[in-house]
Amino acid sequence: MSDDPFEAIKATFFQECEELLGDLETNLIALESGDTDIETINACFRAVHSVKGGAGAFGLDDLVRFAHVFETLMDELRSGRKAVDEDVVQSLLRASDVLNDHVTAARGAGPAVDPDRSQALIAELETLTHGAPVSGTDADAAGDMDDDFGFTPVALSLDDFGAGEAMPLMDLPALDLPPLDLPSLDAPVVTGGEQTGWKIIFRPHPRLYANANETALLLRELGRLGPISVEMDDSGLPSLEALEPLDSHLVWTIHLDAPVAELDVRDVFDFVETDCDLSIMSVMAEGAGASVVSDSLPDLDDGLPSLDTGAAAEFDIAALVAMAQADTASRLGGGGETAPVAETPKSTAAPAPAAPPVAANNATAAAPAAASAATAPVTIRVELDRVDRLINAVGELVIQQAMLAQRVYESGLARSSDISLGLEDLELLTREIQDSVMAIRAQPVKSVFQRMPRLVREVAAMTGKKVKLVTAGEDTEVDKTVVERLSEPITHMLRNAIDHGLESPEEREAAGKPVEGTVKLAALHRSGRIVIEISDDGKGINRQRVRSIAEERGLVTPDQILSDDEVDNLIFLPGFSTAQEVTDVSGRGVGMDVVRRSIQSLGGRISISSNPGKGSIFTMSLPLTLAVLDGMVVGAADQTLVAPLAAIVESLTPKAEDIHLVGGVDPVLMFRDEFVPLVDVGQTMEFRNEPTELKGGVVMIVETEGGQRAGLLVDAIHGQRQVVIKSLETNYRHVEGVAAATILGDGRVALILDIDVLVNTGRRRTTSLAELKMAS
Amino acid sequence: MTEDLNPVITLPAILDIRAAEPLKSELMQRRGHAVTLDASGVERLGGLCLQVLLSAIKTWKADGQALIFLNVSQALTEQWTGFGASPDEFVAQDAA
Amino acid sequence: MTKTVLTVDDSRTMRDMLMLALKDAGYNVVQAVDGVHGLEVLAEERPDIVITDINMPRMDGFGFIEGMRADPAYSGVPVLVLTTESDAAKKQRARDAGATGWIVKPFDPVRLVDAVRRVAA
Numbered sequence: 001m002s003d004d005p006f007e008a009i010k011a012t013f014f015q016e017c018e019e020l021l022g023d024l025e026t027n028l029i030a031l032e033s034g035d036t037d038i039e040t041i042n043a044c045f046r047a048v049h050s051v052k053g054g055a056g057a058f059g060l061d062d063l064v065r066f067a068h069v070f071e072t073l074m075d076e077l078r079s080g081r082k083a084v085d086e087d088v089v090q091s092l093l094r095a096s097d098v099l100n101d102h103v104t105a106a107r108g109a110g111p112a113v114d115p116d117r118s119q120a121l122i123a124e125l126e127t128l129t130h131g132a133p134v135s136g137t138d139a140d141a142a143g144d145m146d147d148d149f150g151f152t153p154v155a156l157s158l159d160d161f162g163a164g165e166a167m168p169l170m171d172l173p174a175l176d177l178p179p180l181d182l183p184s185l186d187a188p189v190v191t192g193g194e195q196t197g198w199k200i201i202f203r204p205h206p207r208l209y210a211n212a213n214e215t216a217l218l219l220r221e222l223g224r225l226g227p228i229s230v231e232m233d234d235s236g237l238p239s240l241e242a243l244e245p246l247d248s249h250l251v252w253t254i255h256l257d258a259p260v261a262e263l264d265v266r267d268v269f270d271f272v273e274t275d276c277d278l279s280i281m282s283v284m285a286e287g288a289g290a291s292v293v294s295d296s297l298p299d300l301d302d303g304l305p306s307l308d309t310g311a312a313a314e315f316d317i318a319a320l321v322a323m324a325q326a327d328t329a330s331r332l333g334g335g336g337e338t339a340p341v342a343e344t345p346k347s348t349a350a351p352a353p354a355a356p357p358v359a360a361n362n363a364t365a366a367a368p369a370a371a372s373a374a375t376a377p378v379t380i381r382v383e384l385d386r387v388d389r390l391i392n393a394v395g396e397l398v399i400q401q402a403m404l405a406q407r408v409y410e411s412g413l414a415r416s417s418d419i420s421l422g423l424e425d426l427e428l429l430t431r432e433i434q435d436s437v438m439a440i441r442a443q444p445v446k447s448v449f450q451r452m453p454r455l456v457r458e459v460a461a462m463t464g465k466k467v468k469l470v471t472a473g474e475d476t477e478v479d480k481t482v483v484e485r486l487s488e489p490i491t492h493m494l495r496n497a498i499d500h501g502l503e504s505p506e507e508r509e510a511a512g513k514p515v516e517g518t519v520k521l522a523a524l525h526r527s528g529r530i531v532i533e534i535s536d537d538g539k540g541i542n543r544q545r546v547r548s549i550a551e552e553r554g555l556v557t558p559d560q561i562l563s564d565d566e567v568d569n570l571i572f573l574p575g576f577s578t579a580q581e582v583t584d585v586s587g588r589g590v591g592m593d594v595v596r597r598s599i600q601s602l603g604g605r606i607s608i609s610s611n612p613g614k615g616s617i618f619t620m621s622l623p624l625t626l627a628v629l630d631g632m633v634v635g636a637a638d639q640t641l642v643a644p645l646a647a648i649v650e651s652l653t654p655k656a657e658d659i660h661l662v663g664g665v666d667p668v669l670m671f672r673d674e675f676v677p678l679v680d681v682g683q684t685m686e687f688r689n690e691p692t693e694l695k696g697g698v699v700m701i702v703e704t705e706g707g708q709r710a711g712l713l714v715d716a717i718h719g720q721r722q723v724v725i726k727s728l729e730t731n732y733r734h735v736e737g738v739a740a741a742t743i744l745g746d747g748r749v750a751l752i753l754d755i756d757v758l759v760n761t762g763r764r765r766t767t768s769l770a771e772l773k774m775a776s
Numbered sequence: 777m778t779e780d781l782n783p784v785i786t787l788p789a790i791l792d793i794r795a796a797e798p799l800k801s802e803l804m805q806r807r808g809h810a811v812t813l814d815a816s817g818v819e820r821l822g823g824l825c826l827q828v829l830l831s832a833i834k835t836w837k838a839d840g841q842a843l844i845f846l847n848v849s850q851a852l853t854e855q856w857t858g859f860g861a862s863p864d865e866f867v868a869q870d871a872a
Numbered sequence: 873m874t875k876t877v878l879t880v881d882d883s884r885t886m887r888d889m890l891m892l893a894l895k896d897a898g899y900n901v902v903q904a905v906d907g908v909h910g911l912e913v914l915a916e917e918r919p920d921i922v923i924t925d926i927n928m929p930r931m932d933g934f935g936f937i938e939g940m941r942a943d944p945a946y947s948g949v950p951v952l953v954l955t956t957e958s959d960a961a962k963k964q965r966a967r968d969a970g971a972t973g974w975i976v977k978p979f980d981p982v983r984l985v986d987a988v989r990r991v992a993a
Contacts, residue, residue, distance in 0.1 A: 005892050006892075007886060008888070009888045009889055009892065012884050012885050012888050013885040015884075016883060016884045016885050042929075043929070045927070046882070046927050046928070046929065049927050050882065050883045050885075050886075050927075051885060053883060053885075053977050054883060054886065056886040056888060056977065057885070057886075057977070089960075185891065207967075210947065210970065211941075211951075211967065211972050212948050212949055212950040212970075212972045212973060213950070213972050213973070214950065214991075214993060215992065216993070217990065217991065217992075217993060221990055270973070271972060271973035271974070271990075271991070274964070274967060275967070426932050651938065
């Protein structure tokens with residue numbers, strides 16, 4: 001957590017922006033698909049409005065200016081003054097992209113937005129709003145926030161400065177504003193001799209009190225401007241039986257004996273000016289009498305843009321921070337109390353059953369909304385650090401529990417003893433705690449999926465292809481760290497699908513396909529993992545070309561017999577790229593091998609299956625969490641290793657007659673009527689040089705993500721266990737064939753096997769041995 | 777029934793808009809009788825309750841009945857005079 | 873006695889800012905995320921002052937103020953409307969709904985606290 005409350009709020013703002021922009025995107029896409037429900041439009045308006053509001057407070061002028069124009073158009077749409085049509089929606093989508101870029105630039109996470117691009121869209125939005133662009137590119141700056149009503153922000157701005165000076169709570173930096181052309185407001189004050197004060201006649205209306213304003217407070221405020229004397233006229237007051245207690249019958253005359261600005265006086269009555277009769281008269285020296293400056297009639301500030309909305313933004317923040325810092329001394333050790341990040345809206349938890357009287361009274365207004373309220377889950381916001389500490393602690397708990405169980409087991413206590421039974425219960429409970437804790441970090445993949453429509457639009461525009469993106473399973477949940485790291489591979493695969501998968505509109509037409517290609521992005525849970533599928537209805541993989549490129553680059557030998565799937569998956573090999581020239585879109589020097597590596601580093605796998613002429617499906621599967629793993633503990637060459645349970649099909653003790661040597665060297669195992677290559681784990685991982693004795697060993701049949709099966713030959717299988725994953729690379733270094741490490745019950749470190757790498761390494765080694773054999 | 781009413785009304789601490797109606801009806805129930813207002817606990821006086829009290833003072837005076845403010849809190853004194861209401865009358869009632 | 877301010881705003885950023893400025897000015901702060909929620913919190917917390925946004929999902933600021941004013945229990949509780957929209961129509965609607973006053977966003981904490989102090993007895 002940041003110690004600086006302002007920075008913390010700013011962080012909140014950007015976090016909120018991300019959510020708002022996500023909502024905006026979702027709702028704009030709903031608009032695009034024809035859902036012009038007023039709530040959808042309202043939701044868009046609110047998102048832009050909230051971004052603008054926060055940006056204003058942080059003095060993010062570019063962002064404010066853009067959001068303002070955007071918001072103005074949204075306001076036209078929501079009021080129905082402008083109809084939502086296809087053109088408008090497309091402009092809104094483009095505007096949402098630029099807004100996104102402004103936010104990214106504002107948070108320093110991206111380059112400044114190209115002013116021309118931003119200005120072009122501003123003009124586009126303004127043309128939709130007003131029929132023509134209105135603002136120039138020059139500095140009408142942040143002040144244009146509320147300029148829907150044209151001009152002369154002078155009155156309020158003076159007022160604001162006056163107020164600032166009258167209340168010297170802190171030093172506000174002087175604003176560098178152009179000289180103001182003062183209108184005639186000063187005139188009555190300046191003419192006719194020395195002004196010494198004000199005479200104010202004030203008669204409140206009943207609504208003044210009904211709206212919780214109070215004469216007493218207005219008088220108190222006037223008293224702050226200078227010495228006052230108050231006369232009350234109760235001549236209009238009826239006798240008690242005739243008195244309507246909520247009516248207003250008194251009239252006050254106040255003499256303010258200070259030559260303050262009229263606007264200061266008027267400011268006192270700002271909130272009530274339409275709820276009272278008010279006369280403000282200037283009092284001149286030497287009994288020159290009072291001259292009426294103004295009555296309550298002209299709403300001088302109403303409808304005028306208040307300059308403070310924009311221009312004040314910069315010192316807002318300085319003031320806020322100053323205020324916060326000045327006060328730290330008085331906050332005696334109550335550090336967490338005011339920390340905005342740790343906000344716990346207990347109010348959110350207001351239980352529905354305890355229907356408060358107000359809600360009941362107001363049932364008509366609240367009823368439709370209340371229905372949706374009932375389904376909204378109650379949430380609290382917790383710092384991620386705290387959750388991670390909890391997760392680490394639970395990880396230690398799991399290890400401690402396993403170590404304790406191990407000791408008890410070694411002590412020779414009967415499995416049925418009370419202690420052993422208690423330990424069993426403890427283990428169940430531990431696992432339950434662990435599951436619950438992991439669930440805290442689970443997040444829907446929506447946040448990543450929401451970013452993709454924009455990418456698709458951009459790539460489509462760059463490639464000149466027509467693309468429709470269909471998404472499914474946005475609510476699928478997965479650990480936060482996994483969510484965060486999904487974005488890059490998905491982005492890459494989508495680019496690839498559009499750039500290489502889909503045909504040009506002409507080609508599609510010629511092939512009798514719809515001109516618009518479809519790319520589908522889906523998430524689902526499958527056997528304890530999350531699966532992301534990216535499919536397209538494009539031309540599929542040109543296997544001949546893939547094969548010839550692979551041969552050209554020495555990735556396969558011409559005589560190797562490969563299945564269609566195996567050919568398709570060649571594109572993931574390092575150094576493989578089917579693009580003749582690196583295209584602007586999916587090129588960038590990053591091949592599918594990089595995508596695969598980044599997925600593998602998450603314990604994930606990726607594969608492709610393709611149907612020529614019909615399209616391709618990329619499937620990537622990832623563990624739901626990066627913190628724990630169900631594994632099989634095995635021994636090989638005196639090392640304890642853990643194989644991910646998800647990859648294991650079966651384990652068996654091989655019979656001698658099932659093992660064959662292909663070409664006299666490569667061992668294969670007959671498993672369910674097929675031969676699977678046998679990988680000697682101890683040897684492949686270079687724990688020993690001599691091959692494992694086949695007869696005494698145990699084989700685990702594993703399946704790689706690509707569906708390849710292999711047998712892993714180990715010395716012994718110790719049992720199944722959930723292990724806490726410790727990153728090897730943070731503690732050690734990357735080891736080929738090892739995904740991570742864990743600490744076992746007996747305190748020993750065990751390596752967790754990376755099955756795919758292990759199988760491929762094993763086969764490569766076997767292959768090279770075969771080549772060696774052939775060569776010699 | 778008026779005979780049974782306590783001639784002393786204890787004014788609430790907050791004499792704001794919410795207190796105006798109840799205050800009027802409390803007073804009206806004692807119309808025609810001497811009333812003592814215990815003002816010791818008053819913290820806040822708003823414009824509407826001021827009207828009720830001023831009107832009551834007028835009405836009781838017209839009726840020739842005594843309306844007496846007892847133990848007037850400092851807050852009430854200050855706010856009363858802050859409204860420009862006549863403190864003489866106020867004090868006179870008190871003294872009476 | 874510490875006064876309690878209820879802030880009703882769907883923007884977390886704005887709630888955090890209000891919280892910071894108001895707490896530093898010595899107020900106790902309770903929060904709600906929209907009008908419906910605001911009415912619930914109002915009943916639970918009985919705040920002395922209310923600050924509400926206008927544009928909110930489920931129930932906007934106008935609806936919230938009307939709902940609040942419909943219950944005599946809350947008459948006398950000042951409501952300040954927090955809005956970037958300083959146009960006359962919005963102010964008038966807020967007044968018609970029963971608002972006591974307004975604060976123009978983006979607020980300057982000095983002016984925020986000043987506005988609260990002005991309407992707080």
